Amino acid sequence: MLTSPEALIAILGMALVTFAVKAGGLLLANRLPREGFAASWLRHIPGAVMASLVAPALVTGSAAEAIAAAVTGVVFFATRNLLAAMAAGVLTVFLARMALGV
Amino acid sequence: MRPNHSPAIDSGMSIANAPITTFSDQFYAGARACIPVIISVAAYGVVWGVLARGAGLSVLEVILMSGLVFAGSAQFVALDLWSPIPSALPIGPLILAALIVNLRYLLLTATLRPLFGPHEQAKGALIMGIVSDETWAMTVAEMAKGRGTVAFLLGGGVLAYTCWMATTVAGHLLGSFIDDPTRYGLDFAFTATFLALLLGLWKGKSDLIPWLVAAVVAVISAKLIPGSWYILIGGIVGSLAGAVAERLRHAD
Incomplete structure (x- = not known):
């Protein structure tokens, strides 16, 4: 399977809105709020979206996932390295599932 | 030796005294300056590629999405929504999510306006397609020092783009060596990655x-x-x- 019309439409749509926002920032440069409510709302979007992605997965996971999440966080703060944090999380969940038998 | 100038005069002097650099000088300077942040782009690229295969994207879809969308966080969010079954693919939510996650670029690219002259709006808008968080940050830092040019931005941008394409495809190929992700705890890779991405935004x-x-x-x-x-x-x-x-x- 190479791709489908649905996937092509989705990717082209994503590309179009992404380019529109990037180009729009430059074109509207003199009219955009630099501070205030709208600016701080825009700044908080990426973190809030990421938190929304992670939270349900963590809440519905078993003890193994909870332990692995804690290890992922500690390793990320210690190394600031995404790959290391992910590898530590995966290894921990693998070991914890064996140990806890889940 | 020059006596101490006030900061305003000093920065004026250094612009006047700065050697006229060519486009290619600035291009390579931008690429060189971005090498440290490009290493993290590469790491994210490999992780995204591996997860993309797990989410059911074909290698062609990886090339198209990395090449056309070219926005890391939006591409990560898309993986959570993606479905390998075309009729189940949530096209609307995918596009809406990309829009919302990328809205912050309005603020980022607005700060690059001084790089372009008053009549270079169209050219500038086209070049914005290659801006990413990393190259934006390096270019703005350069602009704060009174330097920073379109060529500098392009140097970092072209390097980041090439690297993102190469590493996301490499990640997808790497994923083919893993048959059953759950067996090795790799189903958790997704949650772990997003958790680390989130903590990095703190x-x-x-x-x-x-x-x-x-x-x-x-x-x-x-x-x-x-x-x-x-x-x-x-x-x-x-x-x-x-x-x-x-x-x-x-x-x-």
């Missing part, structure tokens, strides 16, 4: 309220509403809560 206490509100709203809406709408609902409510909290703090 800038200070003002992030606590939006993140907590987003998390609680997402957990509740995931239970109540079918599909992946909880990502957008949590993201919008959480970021609004962050803006409201900031407004209240400043009102004191």
Whole structure:
């Protein structure tokens, strides 16, 4: 399977809105709020979206996932390295599932 | 030796005395300056490629999405929504999620306006396609020193783009060596990656309220509403809560 019309439409749509926002920032440069409510709302979007992605997965996971999440966080703060944090999380969940038998 | 100038005069002097650099000098300077941040782009690229294969994207879809969308966080969010079955692919939510996650670029690219002359709007708008968080940060730092050019931005941008394409495809190929992801705990790679991405965004206490509100709203809406709408609902409510909290703090 190479791709489908649905996937092509989705990717082209994503590309179009992404380019529109990037180009729009430059074109509207003199009219955009630099501070205030709208600016701080825009700044908080990426973190809030990421938190929304992670939270349900963590809440519905078993003890193994909870332990692995804690290890992922500690390793990320210690190394600031995404790959290391992910590898530590995966290894921990693998070991914890064996140990806890889940 | 020059006597001490006031900062304003000094920066004026250094611009006047700066050697006239060519486009290619600036291009390579931009690429060189971005090498440290490109290493992290490469790491994210490999991880995204591996996860993309797990989410059911073909190698062609990886090339198309990395090449045309070229926005790391939006591409990560897309993986959570993606379905390998075309009829089940949530086209609307995918496009809406990309728009919302990328809205912040409005603020980022607006700061690059001084790089372009008054009649270079169209050219500038086209070049913005290659801007990413990393190359934006390096270019703005360069502009703050009174330097920074379109060629500098392009040097970093072309390097980041090439690297993102290469590493996401490499990650996808790497993923083919893993047959059953659950057996090795690799189903957790997704959660672990997003958790690390989230922690990397931490800038200070003002992030606590939006993140907590987003998390609680997402957990509740995931239970109540079918599909992946909880990502957008949590993201919008959480970021609004962050803006409201900031407004209240400043009102004191």
